[in-house]
Amino acid sequence: MNEINNNSPIGVFDSGVGGLTALKELFRLLPDENTIYLGDTARVPYGIRSPETVTRYSFENVRFLASKGIKLLVVACNTASSVSLEAIRKSVSVPVIGVIEPGASEAVKSTRNKKIGVIGTEATIRSSAYKKAIEAIDGSAQVFGFSCPLFVPLVEEGWIEGEIAMMIAEKYLRKVKEKGVDTLVLGCTHYPLLKKVIAEVMGSDIRLIDSAVEATKRTAGTLKKDGIERRVKERPSREFYVTDSPERFIMVGERFLQQKIERIEKIEL
Numbered sequence: 001m002n003e004i005n006n007n008s009p010i011g012v013f014d015s016g017v018g019g020l021t022a023l024k025e026l027f028r029l030l031p032d033e034n035t036i037y038l039g040d041t042a043r044v045p046y047g048i049r050s051p052e053t054v055t056r057y058s059f060e061n062v063r064f065l066a067s068k069g070i071k072l073l074v075v076a077c078n079t080a081s082s083v084s085l086e087a088i089r090k091s092v093s094v095p096v097i098g099v100i101e102p103g104a105s106e107a108v109k110s111t112r113n114k115k116i117g118v119i120g121t122e123a124t125i126r127s128s129a130y131k132k133a134i135e136a137i138d139g140s141a142q143v144f145g146f147s148c149p150l151f152v153p154l155v156e157e158g159w160i161e162g163e164i165a166m167m168i169a170e171k172y173l174r175k176v177k178e179k180g181v182d183t184l185v186l187g188c189t190h191y192p193l194l195k196k197v198i199a200e201v202m203g204s205d206i207r208l209i210d211s212a213v214e215a216t217k218r219t220a221g222t223l224k225k226d227g228i229e230r231r232v233k234e235r236p237s238r239e240f241y242v243t244d245s246p247e248r249f250i251m252v253g254e255r256f257l258q259q260k261i262e263r264i265e266k267i268e269l
């Protein structure tokens with residue numbers, strides 16, 4: 001096992017390519033940090049699986065990243081954060097940042113009428129993780145959760161704008177609008193890519209919360225608080241690992257990240 005120090009990488013995992021929305025945010029806010037991203041592309045999607053299966057997959061991802069000597073772990077996947085975060089925290093000795101609590105806390109700050117919508121995968125919504133996290137901060141908030149299963153394949157296909165994206169968004173979000181929410185949490189890695197369409201359907205008065213952005217701020221805060229920021233100014237290393245062939249990951253991933261993916265390897269977990 002590598003020795004952990006300030007120069008050690010931040011580990012990020014997701015069920016696939018979606019967590020790159022969080023990684024992109026991390027590159028923006030913490031450009032000097034070394035990172036290792038693991039996308040479990042062979043077993044994506046997690047959002048339709050049982051909590052037991054998601055937790056088993058998460059443990060395998062964490063074991064791999066821990067073996068690389070990471071100094072902090074970001075669980076970019078909303079589904080894994082929803083169902084496995086506590087178990088993951090108990091299994092590693094480094095700080096673990098999930099996306100649920102940071103997103104929930106920003107939603108509570110944002111809402112005026114205390115009606116908050118949450119959209120995510122079936123597993124995330126079924127777990128009520130966002131609802132519980134929001135209610136733990138403000139017991140008087142009303143939370144309305146809806147799953148939007150077609151959003152993930154839509155984004156994977158690159159159909160993030162246009163007629164089809166608009167039609168699907170209108171169909172899913174009608175129910176959310178009817179609840180009169182003034183804040184909507186984008187509780188899935190892929191949804192920030194549909195922000196434009198979602199904003200258009202929801203209307204300009206509705207505040208959209210990107211959990212990945214909030215989790216990245218939390219990451220920056222934790223590095224600082226624990227005194228484990230990287231202090232070296234040389235170009236950071238940015239490694240990628242996937243569990244299926246890298247070609248599709250590179251193609252979709254470079255679109256997500258809007259930059260080249262240079263160091264990538266396929267691994268067996």
Ligand code: DGL
Nearest residue numbers: 015045046047078079189
């Ligand atoms: N990464 C997942 C999430 O944020 C979406 C894709 C999947 O279902 O695995 O919930």
